[in-house]
Amino acid sequence: xxxxxxxxxxxxxxxxxxxxxxxxxxxxxxxxxxxxxxxxxxxxxxxxxxxxxxxxxxxxxxxxxxxxxxxxxxxxxxxxxxxxxxxxxxxxxxxxxxxxxxxxxxxxxxxxxxxxxxxxxxxxxxxxxxxxxxxxxxxxxxxxxxxxxxxxxxxxxxxxxxxxxxxxxxxxxxxxxxxxxxxxxxxxxxxxxxxxx
Numbered sequence: 001x002x003x004x005x006x007x008x009x010x011x012x013x014x015x016x017x018x019x020x021x022x023x024x025x026x027x028x029x030x031x032x033x034x035x036x037x038x039x040x041x042x043x044x045x046x047x048x049x050x051x052x053x054x055x056x057x058x059x060x061x062x063x064x065x066x067x068x069x070x071x072x073x074x075x076x077x078x079x080x081x082x083x084x085x086x087x088x089x090x091x092x093x094x095x096x097x098x099x100x101x102x103x104x105x106x107x108x109x110x111x112x113x114x115x116x117x118x119x120x121x122x123x124x125x126x127x128x129x130x131x132x133x134x135x136x137x138x139x140x141x142x143x144x145x146x147x148x149x150x151x152x153x154x155x156x157x158x159x160x161x162x163x164x165x166x167x168x169x170x171x172x173x174x175x176x177x178x179x180x181x182x183x184x185x186x187x188x189x190x191x192x193x194x195x196x197x
Contacts, residue, residue, distance in 0.1 A: 122164035
């Protein structure tokens, strides 16, 4: 099948989804779509547990049983968020969900993933334990080698806390919102047409 016919199929195969109508059930039953929903669910738990940790402070999450539980919940929901997001991202890539009008949708997902990496990295830096100190010292050496150490100082707890609690999560939230908005406006990519023998 030629590129022109694929483009023609994509143009009619990815209709916009009005806000008052749910996305087509046939596509939402796909395990790849479910992984995207699981990513969002894990991210909501990350935000909620992170908000509790930020309000209570490091003394609480290091010394209190409840604090250690919420800290563990935050860590493992982050791990699940990355697992679901990476599998969702690659599955969408290999099923060619980026074709036609799905390109911008796929790119916003990729950018959300890339912004999530420094968000998780700064989370490791604000743990206030020996792990955080070791990671910060090693990261400072690496960033100094690239010239970025003048702008981004992993040894500055206050700077890393602001990046982790406010700036980067806000960017991820906005990117996920844009990604979902594009899914609603541009629709979901239909499966690739079968090639004739």
